[in-house]
Amino acid sequence: MTDFTWTRAQFHLPMGMIYLDGNSLGPLPKAAPARIEAMLRHEWGEQLITGWNASGWMAQPRAIGDRIARLIGAEPGHVVMGDTLSIKVYQALAAALKLRPDRRVVLSDSGNFPSDLYMAQGLVKLLGQDYRLRVVKPTEVAEAIDENVAVTLLTEVDYRTGRRHDMAALTALAHEKGALTVWDLAHSAGALPVDVSGADADFAVGCTYKYLNGGPGAPAFIYVAPRHADLAEPALAGWLGHAKPFDFDRDYTPGAGIERMRVGTPPVVQMTLLETALDIFDRVDMAEVRKQSVRLCEQFIGLVEESCPQLRLFSPRDPAQRGSQVSFRAENGYAIMQALIAEGVIGDFRAPDVMRFGFCPLYIRETDVEEAVGILARILRGALWDRPEFLRRKAVT
Amino acid sequence: MTDFTWTRAQFHLPMGMIYLDGNSLGPLPKAAPARIEAMLRHEWGEQLITGWNASGWMAQPRAIGDRIARLIGAEPGHVVMGDTLSIKVYQALAAALKLRPDRRVVLSDSGNFPSDLYMAQGLVKLLGQDYRLRVVKPTEVAEAIDENVAVTLLTEVDYRTGRRHDMAALTALAHEKGALTVWDLAHSAGALPVDVSGADADFAVGCTYKYLNGGPGAPAFIYVAPRHADLAEPALAGWLGHAKPFDFDRDYTPGAGIERMRVGTPPVVQMTLLETALDIFDRVDMAEVRKQSVRLCEQFIGLVEESCPQLRLFSPRDPAQRGSQVSFRAENGYAIMQALIAEGVIGDFRAPDVMRFGFCPLYIRETDVEEAVGILARILRGALWDRPEFLRRKAVT
Structure with missing residues (x-):
């Protein structure tokens, strides 16, 4: 209860x-101010570089990811934290497009948050080769999903109207037409029960400063369905997503599963702040x-x-x-x-x-x-x- | 003194x-723990959403950028904070490549930090179309810059040996051959005088958790030379880089100059932490x-x-x-x-x-x-x- x-x-x-x-x-x-003060004084202040292991900073993105996973119905071990939601949208979309190399259309709707549309525009422009973004009305998404669509990029809950898409139904429709789905959970995670696994979603992303109380600039999350996790090609191939970051290889080898969606150094202080909020959500x-x-x-x-x-x-x-x-x-x-x-x-x-x-x-x-x-x-x-x-x-x- | x-x-x-x-x-x-405690209690805690304007959170990425600008010899108004160094490498490299559309080679060296090489690998793989990364020894960079090179991606100071490239000389050489330069200042900013403007660098990026004492996960910075600032196409086209983010347009219009290198919501707490370090650097x-x-x-x-x-x-x-x-x-x-x-x-x-x-x-x-x-x-x-x-x-x- x-x-x-x-x-x-x-x-x-x-x-x-x-x-x-x-x-x-x-x-x-x-609980946040005291926790952060302690973190700064005892972890950063005293442990300095050893804090990455001694205080578990390096493990935070996955450990927190698992706590988010429970809230969004993801399989444990398939969510990782980092960057901003816009960056995670880009990662998910780029990976999804590479998994459907014969298709060129990203389908979204006018109820999507503009940043998602912008990131998609930036990506299709960079890719060239006829890649394009098609934006329809929220009510027209279902009929717009056809065999040309590589990926649907949809936000479950509209930031202006609060209108909620049927994630399971639209995902099923997308799969029927051979498309993949990227779901933005910005207005869902922590607000309502989400079941990315049950809905068979391919990718999901979200932020943690709204309903999840992580604070201004709190890190984002990304989910990759287990079936894609070892196939997804990271466009943002950062060293912490490398299979062996501390080998300092010259060539990129993606890490196992969701690990490859890590990019650069995680924002440890913002992560720790988010942990204090998740201490509450753990009991919800x-x-x-x-x-x-x-x-x-x-x-x-x-x-x-x-x-x-x-x-x-x-x-x-x-x-x-x-x-x-x-x-x-x-x-x-x-x-x-x-x-x-x-x-x-x-x-x-x-x-x-x-x-x-x-x-x-x-x-x-x-x-x-x-x-x-x-x-x-x-x-x-x-x-x-x-x-x-x-x-x-x-x-x- | x-x-x-x-x-x-x-x-x-x-x-x-x-x-x-x-x-x-x-x-x-x-000064950091008390400052952050105050920020959490009085800014986030009391001002909540209004903190974006009331406490200047929205302006931080540019305001801090100007303080970094002084340390790296950049023109005021041409540095902005955000994301991680890996993301900033990607942004700079993608923008530089689009400014040299007829060329396909990114030139780097084996003394570069692996993440820079990985991000470049991820980008050229995503772009396809014969884009490629060429990695030579640090001593061979000068002679490897030829008319095929679109961009040189070099870290000024080698993370293992401490060897320092001659930024001005290599930039001049690159320009002579029609190439652009992206300089990674991870081991330079805050460690030694840098003069990106004097060296005629095209793009520069760096992190702030090393010599700049911003703490674990501190934000990165990006510099775009004034001559490119309004031409650079943002591959990571986020809403805070939009010309009018709060108009919530459906189409992306890049902001003026360095503004377009902003992506998503800035990490306000990490930014504020960095400010306490820059309060020291301002007197150095x-x-x-x-x-x-x-x-x-x-x-x-x-x-x-x-x-x-x-x-x-x-x-x-x-x-x-x-x-x-x-x-x-x-x-x-x-x-x-x-x-x-x-x-x-x-x-x-x-x-x-x-x-x-x-x-x-x-x-x-x-x-x-x-x-x-x-x-x-x-x-x-x-x-x-x-x-x-x-x-x-x-x-x-």
């Missing part, structure tokens, strides 16, 4: 703030997180529709087709969001008019949802958003 | 240890560091040759042709190094028989050199290395 009172107590939540933006950057685990049942997340989202939608008729639901109404976030559209969405933030309710805004709210049961309660909607309704009733300070346009990150 | 007593006082040096391995992982700046004159480093290396060589006749100098004898490290060969090098480490003198070992010592004047004094050689001589005289515990073979990182 996941104890949500316990999980909530593990996070630092600023006084007076209702944080509905854990889908952008999750809050700080309370993702099925229960999902159940509670659906409850919070449904509560939010119900209350908003009841008390804020100006807002129009932008997320799918069916919880089964949604991730752990809810978006509403409003003509003055930007100003309304600024007013909300000024009142301590943190969500975020995506142009032109989307207000996005993330719900993480690990630290968000039903009373928080109630209070947040109360504030939102008050802002709308009193037209509080219509003050000059909220209408001033500035960059939102 | 660089005050080496002051700089030494800024680092945590373990009691009883003489650390001659700052060329692998530099020691901890004393690299010409004086170099002078003192040469003095320490000369002292070490002189004392070792006087008192340890079993060891053979593996580094160039001429200081002008050397970085800030000295290597000696010895038949029982591995066991001798283990005995040294057990006595608190930390160097490292590279197969088959190379003992490597780094000298960082920021925290290593002449008395340390004297004491280290005294211990080394005692070990060799007493054949202390010949004990079973030192002959046991184990992995050295």
Whole structure:
């Protein structure tokens, strides 16, 4: 049984703030500052170069990978940490394309996060030879998968709408047409139960600073299905992915399985920070997180529709087709969001008019949802958003 | 005037240890633990998502880049931080190759760090179309630069021998033959004055966990010469390298100049850690560091040759042709190094028989050199290395 009172107590939540933006950057685990201070003083400070073995820094990317594996339904030993999500997208996509050398099309959709599309654009441009990226609407992906598609590159949960793809169904369809799949789990890992193995996914990648609370700049992860793990050719052939890095051979020989997806020196401090968050996740049942997340989202939608008729639901109404976030559209969405933030309710805004709210049961309660909607309704009733300070346009990150 | 007593006082040096391995992982700046604790509690903890602007996280890669720029003789605004050195090698090499589309050869040498060679191998394999990596001996680089070479990929200072290439001369030679240059400054930046602009280098990359004391997994940097900055095509086309990342366009448009070399979310905690080290470097004159480093290396060589006749100098004898490290060969090098480490003198070992010592004047004094050689001589005289515990073979990182 996941104890949500316990999980909530593990996070630092600023006084007076209702944080509905854990889908952008999750809050700080309370244990992190002391752990990092100890790591700096005792590991780096005292052990220096010997820390790579003595403190297990070298083993972290795989050890943490195994903890992520449980959360995404991956086989143990088939997830490794490192780099950023964009780099992991590139690695997965390049490897997948080489496994389908007779095909030239990468298929993605307009609901994908732009960086995934950009990385794909950069890769197909570099490869030349008629490689191309085809981008269709999310609803058109299924019919667009044909015998020309080498790889589908899809994000399970849409960063704006929260719309969730059916990973198993689309993967089955892709395989039927001879294509491989790369799944981006940025808005899935830690938010809902994922089953990459059960869905028969070929590659999966994700970040750990959103729902997984690894902190700003936390490392990414990559999963390669066991059937491809020893065949995937690493385009980013770094020394820590070498079969014997410390032999300092002049020629690259890929390491066994997922090892070859390691590239350069891992970000040890960010990895250690992530470990403090995973200490919490180790005691969490993702099925229960999902159940509670659906409850919070449904509560939010119900209350908003009841008390804020100006807002129009932008997320799918069916919880089964949604991730752990809810978006509403409003003509003055930007100003309304600024007013909300000024009142301590943190969500975020995506142009032109989307207000996005993330719900993480690990630290968000039903009373928080109630209070947040109360504030939102008050802002709308009193037209509080219509003050000059909220209408001033500035960059939102 | 660089005050080496002051700089030494800024680092945590373990009691009883003489650390001659700052060329692998530099020691901890004393200010780092408190700074990171504050960053975690007040920036991440309290500001959460707003920290990207409020605490300048988004600006860090360029702001830190400018501080690195001073150390490597780069024009301000032309260095950016992020990822790992291997990734930056790949970025630079891919961009350089696209600037010489009619050529197919990447020229490197056997003194280059293996990861650079591996990344190049991965890239040319991915590109196909007759792209290839040619590896010659360090002494044969000059004559191997011909009209087929698209790019030279060289590390200025050899990680094993400390041998230093003449960056300006080889760059001039490359340009004469129509080739571009990618310089790896892993063992140069923070160790000796570098002048990428004066040498007319096209691209330069480096890491910050060695001489620059950024900690395990510290971010890398990349320099692109102003004349290429707006022409270089980013193979790793990430959203933070986009001209307008927060417009969330579907198509990639490279950012202006060095901005396009950004990829994904920067490792904010590792960046902040590096800042505490650069606070020290900001008060350091690299010409004086170099002078003192040469003095320490000369002292070490002189004392070792006087008192340890079993060891053979593996580094160039001429200081002008050397970085800030000295290597000696010895038949029982591995066991001798283990005995040294057990006595608190930390160097490292590279197969088959190379003992490597780094000298960082920021925290290593002449008395340390004297004491280290005294211990080394005692070990060799007493054949202390010949004990079973030192002959046991184990992995050295």
